[in-house]
Each structure stands twice: as C-alpha cells, then as structure tokens.
C-alpha cells in the first residue's frame with residue numbers, strides 16, 4: 444500500500460500527463476484522492492512555471508534591448524581602454540574602470556559619434572575640444588583620487604572629464620566659461636545620471652569658492668601661469684594637474700602637490716597641447 448501511494452505521488456510530480464492518462468493512473472493506484480490532490484498541485488505548478496518563464500523571457504528581451512541602446516559602443520570603449528590607455532602605462536583600476544563605463548559617444552556632437560573612441564581630441568563647438576582619451580586618463584591618474592574626494596574641474600567642455608571623475612569620487616564641481624557649453628554639458632550629465640557632478644557657468648580662474656577647499660583640482664585649458672585662487676582652494680595634501688604655457692604652442696602638463704604645511708611643489712610631467720584658458 445505504501446509503495447502504491449508513493450508510486451502515485453511520483454507520477455503526479457514528474458509526469459506531464461493528459462487528464463485521460465492521469466485518470467488511468469488513478470485507477471491503477473487505488474488511491475484516487477491523493478493522486479487527484481497531487482495532480483492539482485502539479486497543474487498549478489506547471490501553470491506558474493509557464494507564466495514565470497514567459498515573464499522571464501520578456502524581461503531578458505527587454506533588458507537586451509536597453510543594453511543594446513547604451514552599449515552600441517561598448518566594445519569600442521573596451522578597446523580604447525586596452526589599446527590606448529592601459530597599453531601606455533595607466534594602471535589605476537578606478538581610472539580604467541571609469542573609462543570603460545562613461546559613454547564618451549554621448550558627450551560628443553552627434554556627427555562625431557563614430558570617432559568618439561579614437562586616439563585623438565575632437566571638436567565640440569565654439570573652437571573647443573574634448574581631450575584625447577589617454578590625456579584624460581593620465582590627468583585623472585595623476586590626481587591619485589579616493590572615493591570620498593571632492594574635485595574641482597576648470598573647463599567643463601563636453602562634460603566627459605567630469606563624468607570620468609564622477610565615476611571615481613563623491614563630488615565634482617566643474618566650471619565652464621562658455622555659457623552654451625555649460626548648459627549642454629549640464630543637460631547631458633543629468634541625462635546620463637551623474638547626480639554628483641555640478642556644472643557652473645563661470646570663469647574658473649577664480650575657482651569655485653563656495654565648494655572650497657578641494658582634495659584635487661584639474662584644469663583642462665592652458666593658462667600662462669597657475670591661477671593663485673586655485674592654489675588657495677587646494678587642500679593641504681591635495682593635488683592639482685594643469686597644463687601651463689602659451690596658447691597655440693606646446694605647454695607643460697604640471698602636477699602640483701600641496702603638503703600638509705601648505706607648501707607646494709611642482710613636477711613637469713610631459714609636453715601637451717590644450718585650448719587656451721580664456722578670461723571673461
């Protein structure tokens with residue numbers, strides 16, 4: 444008897460039988476009530492499995508669609524990080540990961556999208572450029588950032604450098620002197636979800652006093668000398684990276700470090716070419 448009821452339970456759970464077929468099984472088992480209950484459970488389960496499978500398939504399909512929309516350039520981005528950035532000696536994993544994430548193609552003019560991950564700067568309008576990916580990586584790595592840092596950028600431009608910083612640190616304040624670029628970058632960064640990046644339309648020569656002092660400062664246009672307000676707004680122990688030199692010529696990328704006593708030292712990193720630092 445025990446063996447028979449066990450056999451019935453086994454049938455109900457493991458066979459996807461038609462009603463007629465189950466009826467026959469019930470007679471064979473001599474314990475129709477038990478089998479019937481089990482059949483009900485089994486049918487409900489099957490229905491649930493079917494419903495959840497449909498929901499699952501739809502969710503995966505929808506997810507793939509969304510991924511595809513943001514990830515059309517995913518492999519270009521990985522190749523950019525591998526071939527242009529890691530290959531040239533950038534090691535900081537937070538920088539490499541940030542640059543694998545930020546959709547650079549979303550921050551360049553639409554007609555330049557296909558070139559967004561190439562190894563050179565690109566025009567972004569108003570005579571300005573988005574920096575070459577390697578230079579963005581190098582300057583970011585030089586700042587030696589921590590997740591809790593607050594960073595000031597002077598020269599928002601496209602917003603790309605600010606987004607890379609925003610992936611790494613707690614808060615980014617960025618100033619742009621050209622109003623329409625500031626508005627566009629602000630809109631783009633909001634659209635892409637960078638809530639920790641604040642764009643200001645202002646002359647970055649004066650830094651941004653309200654948010655000072657900063658753990659790090661990055662300047663992406665070339666002044667003839669280091670603006671004193673920027674040095675003042677750098678925290679003791681902080682770093683600033685800035686291209687310094689005459690516009691239209693090669694400038695020096697300078698790393699400034701402020702020690703805990705407030706004294707600064709500078710290191711000449713390499714020759715670079717940036718757009719001019721302008722004044723209101």
Ligand code: SAH
Nearest residue numbers: 573598600601604619620647663664720721
């Ligand atoms: N970091 C930018 C690079 C933009 S190019 C990016 O990722 O795209 C440098 C930008 O600095 C230009 O948009 C230029 O208008 C801006 N700039 C020049 N002088 C400035 C100043 N005094 N204050 C703020 N922005 C300035």
